[in-house]
Amino acid sequence: MLRLVIVGGSLAGLRAAQAARSAGHEGGIVMIGQEPHLPYTRPPLSKELLQGTQEIEDSALQVGELDVEWRLGVPATGLDRERRRVLLEDGTEAPYDRLIIATGCRARSWEGPGADLNGVHTLRDLEDAVALRTALSSSQRLLIVGAGFIGCEVAASARALGVEVTLVDIAAHPLLPFGPQLGERWARMHREHGVDLRLGVGLAGLRGNSGRVEHAELTDGTTLTVDTVLLALGSVLNNEWLSGSELELNPAIVCDATLTTVTDPDILAAGDIAAVPVVLADGTPLRVEHWTTAAEHGQLAGRNALLDAAERADHATPPYFWSDQYGSKIQALGCPALADRIEMLEQSPEDDRFVAACVSGERMIGIVGMNAARRLPWYRKQLAAPQPLEQVKLALAQESSTLGAPVGASA
Amino acid sequence: MKVHVDMNLCQSHGECVAVAPDVFELGDDDVLVWQEDVDDSRRADMQEAANVCPMMAISLED
Numbered sequence: 001m002l003r004l005v006i007v008g009g010s011l012a013g014l015r016a017a018q019a020a021r022s023a024g025h026e027g028g029i030v031m032i033g034q035e036p037h038l039p040y041t042r043p044p045l046s047k048e049l050l051q052g053t054q055e056i057e058d059s060a061l062q063v064g065e066l067d068v069e070w071r072l073g074v075p076a077t078g079l080d081r082e083r084r085r086v087l088l089e090d091g092t093e094a095p096y097d098r099l100i101i102a103t104g105c106r107a108r109s110w111e112g113p114g115a116d117l118n119g120v121h122t123l124r125d126l127e128d129a130v131a132l133r134t135a136l137s138s139s140q141r142l143l144i145v146g147a148g149f150i151g152c153e154v155a156a157s158a159r160a161l162g163v164e165v166t167l168v169d170i171a172a173h174p175l176l177p178f179g180p181q182l183g184e185r186w187a188r189m190h191r192e193h194g195v196d197l198r199l200g201v202g203l204a205g206l207r208g209n210s211g212r213v214e215h216a217e218l219t220d221g222t223t224l225t226v227d228t229v230l231l232a233l234g235s236v237l238n239n240e241w242l243s244g245s246e247l248e249l250n251p252a253i254v255c256d257a258t259l260t261t262v263t264d265p266d267i268l269a270a271g272d273i274a275a276v277p278v279v280l281a282d283g284t285p286l287r288v289e290h291w292t293t294a295a296e297h298g299q300l301a302g303r304n305a306l307l308d309a310a311e312r313a314d315h316a317t318p319p320y321f322w323s324d325q326y327g328s329k330i331q332a333l334g335c336p337a338l339a340d341r342i343e344m345l346e347q348s349p350e351d352d353r354f355v356a357a358c359v360s361g362e363r364m365i366g367i368v369g370m371n372a373a374r375r376l377p378w379y380r381k382q383l384a385a386p387q388p389l390e391q392v393k394l395a396l397a398q399e400s401s402t403l404g405a406p407v408g409a410s411a
Numbered sequence: 412m413k414v415h416v417d418m419n420l421c422q423s424h425g426e427c428v429a430v431a432p433d434v435f436e437l438g439d440d441d442v443l444v445w446q447e448d449v450d451d452s453r454r455a456d457m458q459e460a461a462n463v464c465p466m467m468a469i470s471l472e473d
Contacts, residue, residue: 015462022458043465062467292426295463322424322465329422373423374437380429 001027004305005086005094006068007076008102009033011041011291012271014061015298016100016305017068023303029068030094032086034103034238036073037126038063043291045129046153047324050136051160056126076103079245081264097266098305101242101253102298104272105235105289110145114206119213120229123150132230139163139228143216145203147174149323151232152186155195156325165195166224170202175323175330177337178368182356186325193326198222203231235289237273250275252287258312259301265309270297279385280318280334280365292320318366318383331376334358334366334383342368343389344406345396346375353403355379357389364389372403412451413472416443420468427460427469435460 004020006013009031017029033039039061048054071088078087079099086094107122114120121132132154136142142158144151147169155167167174167190173183174190174197190197201218206229208214216224237251247263248254252275254262259276261267271294275285296317304312323330339358345367347354355375358366363386367379378399382392396402414434416427421443427435428443431453435445449457454471461469 018462022455041465041467291465292463295465299459299462317429320424320426324422331424371441373425373441374439376425377428377432377437380425 002097002306003028003030003095004098004100005030005032005096006100006102007032007086008100008104008271008273009035009037009070009072010039010102010104010271010294011061012102012104012294012298012301013100014039014063014066015295016102016270016302017066019299019302020306021066023306025306027097030071030096031068032071032074032076032088032094034073034075035125038070038072040126041291042124045126046123046150047157049129050133050154050157052133056130059126076241079242079247081245081247081267084266099267100270100301100305101261101267101273102270102294102301103238103241104294105237107231108233108236110203110231110233112203112205114208114213115231117206117208117213118211119208119227120206120231122231122233123154124235132228135228136161136163141166141224141226142228142230143168143203143224143226144230144232145169146232146234147171147176147190147197147199148232148234149175151230152190152325153323154230154232155190156193159193159195159326163228166198166226167195168198168201168203168218170200170219172199174199178332179336179339179342179358181342182368189326189328235272239273250285252285254285257283257314257316258304258309259297259315260304260309260312268301268305270294270301276315278319278335279316280383281338282386286335288319290319290321316384318380320380328352328371329373331369331373332358332366333376333379334364335360336366336368338365345393346372346403347405347407348403349407351407354406355403357392359389360386362388362390364392374401375403412449412454412457413447414445414449414457415447415470415472416445417468417470418443420466422466424465426463426465430460430463431456 107124253269336358353371
């Protein structure tokens with residue numbers, strides 16, 4: 001019987017183990033996780049958990065009676081492909097016949113002056129979220145550096161808690177992957193909710209007496225008085241332990257559409273760490289750092305790992321992503337970050353609900369919607385593969401349940 | 412088999428609709444409607460729908 005080892009104890013790793021068991025795998029499964037916790041779901045960490053509407057235990061993923069050997073709190077430190085063993089920090093080894101790598105990412109750190117002051121946070125893990133929640137319960141002035149998804153969601157959560165928020169980003173727009181047109185909309189949304197949003201500005205340094213952050217200096221020379229800082233600068237891959245394995249890294253693990261590494265048919269990868277060909281990107285291997293992709297990859301990797309390489313199925317669903325801010329739900333399908341323009345397709349007369357196409361050349365490769373959940377299944381079908389935007393518009397004209405015609409020419 | 416959706420958790424992501432559009436549907440105002448009694452032959456699909464629900468709102472009962 002195959003010995004299956006899964007490195008990564010989060011969503012993708014858990015779904016892989018569950019799928020392998022569901023597919024009838026009776027051999028051993030070893031789950032190696034860097035964190036001491038059983039798998040939990042991260043999306044609430046910047047939203048419900050931070051706002052106090054959910055507790056820590058609500059973020060636990062259901063593990064049930066899953067028959068696996070947990071090796072939690074013990075990071076993998078190396079991969080010996082010749083001997084087919086994962087090397088662990090405690091000096092032990094986990095021998096495998098098939099290996100699934102789902103070690104994901106961590107928060108990008110910042111090395112500038114004052115980075116080690118108390119009151120300076122990043123947000124990725126449960127401990128980070130608990131620490132930030134505690135800080136926000138007594139915080140008056142929060143500075144968030146980075147107006148990506150985490151930065152914007154924490155800004156919304158902190159405003160809901162009544163904390164004064166300054167949100168800065170060196171980019172000209174928040175949520176940059178969604179482009180400048182929609183960026184103005186997100187900027188307006190944050191400002192309408194009382195966020196002091198400063199764009200084109202970065203963090204130069206942090207200062208404080210007695211070891212606590214008190215002031216932040218921005219690259220435009222401004223000094224802010226703050227008591228809490230969140231560095232939301234994106235993520236870096238947990239791939240260092242693979243150096244020496246000779247797996248092809250780009251720096252993510254390069255896989256084919258079956259999630260099999262291009263280097264070794266007995267090794268698969270899933271979730272944030274995997275670069276997998278995406279149909280909507282004409283088969284370019286992309287890293288898709290979203291919850292749903294991790295869940296889908298995990299399921300498929302768990303099934304595929306049990307099969308011979310020639311029998312493995314492809315991952316083919318369009319990437320899906322969502323964000324909740326100020327009670328609005330932003331949803332995206334496909335590859336918005338690869339689009340060269342955005343075109344509004346549907347819009348409610350009040351302009352509080354819309355769907356916009358993400359267009360590359362003449363083809364629709366993704367959509368971004370706001371408060372338009374019921375329209376997504378239709379677009380999901382359109383996005384099985386890139387297709388001409390004009391064709392989508394013709395099909396849309398036949399649809400009876402749209403949100404309404406675009407209100408204006410601009411988004 | 413019975414399909415339960417905890418509507419206190421559901422946020423209308425529609426992932427279940429993508430997996431099984433004949434069982435799950437987003438109605439007006441984005442509220443999920445679904446078939447509670449589903450044939451056992453669909454167990455794998457229902458499990459997949461539960462697995463990809465970002466809110467972990469879907470549970471199955473024999």
